Amino acid sequence: MTLAAPGRGPALALVAPFFLAAPLGLALAGLILAFSNGDTLLAINAPRTVALTHAAVIGWLTMGIFGAVYQLGPAVLGGRLVSSRLARVHFFVHATVVPAFVWTFWQWDVRLMGYAASGLVLSFILFLINAFPAIGTLRRGALPARYLGASLVMLAVTAGFGITWAGTLQHLWFPVTMGRLAGHAHLGLLGWLGLTLMGVAYQLAPMFNVVQRKRPVAGGPILALTVTAALGGGLVLMADPGPWVRLAVAAAMAAGPGAWGIEMLRLMLARSRRTLDVQGRATFVSLGFLVVTICLGLLAAIGKPVSPGHEPTRLLLGYGIAGVSGWAGIMLIGNSYKILPFLVWYHRYRQLAGIRPVPVVADIYSEGAARAVLAVHTTGTIVAIAGALLGDLNILRAGGLMLTLGAALHMVSLAHIVLAPHAPAPRRIGPGEVATR
């Protein structure tokens, strides 16, 4: 295996496929939501709900995060990939396994589910081999690297429980109770997705919105609180506790992201760059969905049934959509319009920089198209949450269709960033010239 030197960014052909394939997971999740049946509003563990959750979390968000870690680790955190070839194999494995995994949930084929889950664990192992060295500044205590390091551990823990649950569904070792399902889900959503996005936001939000006057003040304590709540809370949930314990766990789980949200708001309000681009807008919208997620999560934890079943399915469904599609999803969409254009710039234009005029990152993506994606996705998320809370299947399905449309637009706009030629913009930056934007 060849070690990539620190500071040498990964190849465009390595990172771009992760970003381009990720919206397919969202499109798949949106389609499954569009084909919801009555079970979706009655049981949170209905096959189609489990299928759409995994399509969104593993197919969309996790795929995008893989690309982000492969890029940001060497580029920003000073780490290195163990092997670029391994990362390419990883993409192939993950892109192959996820559709199969989602299909086994849709069909509720527990035998094939076990095989697909094993393939998914292989994908995570391939990722972790590269990801830990990629966030190489962990030893120096950089805040984003500490968050990413913790989230990688949580990914391994979540996958461990996931493969166990898949095994017990097939071999009937013990029942997968609602509590065990909730524990696995929260380890993944808060421990893996939440920590990753929080850590990446600590790096990218100040960097791209130019925050100089303020620094994060509580990043370390928030990390400790979130890790403790995700791990401890996830394990407690697996014991199927009563409503008051669930509420205490929900409050503990909400505390870290809530404090992070306040800190992020503080940083964003202190930004020097007053005009918001799509990444800045997405950060604010995402923070709004974080508030919705926390409120719905606390209500759902109380456990008052709002549907004929024994679980508050509508609240749980609305909570899940707000957290996955709203908070985490919109943060990822916004950041993808910075990470991918920068990567394209770096590989196409860095050798020309200072020699002849080159475009800036803003010339490489269409701000209008990116805002359209953000608007369609945000609307789809709101409609889907409303459909879940109102218990209206048609509204829920409409939300699913809008999310699919947003995913298609997102994929086209990302493909345009990678594939389209970008004319240098002589008016912007040239030798001896200073950017004014």
Next chain:
Amino acid sequence: MATIQLDNRGLQPPEPMVRILAALGSLAADDEVVALMDREPHLLYPELERRGFTWEFDGRDEAFVLTVRRVTA
């Protein structure tokens, strides 16, 4: 020996990299570029190396300082 000073704080990537590379074009053998940075520019280093420059990065204080010089034989 002349020093070209750049304040690259408060600029979005990749603008700091572009400004430094632009300044290097007029750098004489004994001159140096001293740039104030918001963060360590990991991806700039391979390009400096390719163009025949050496660098020192001081990341001890809040204002990070990058110093770039031509590689002397």
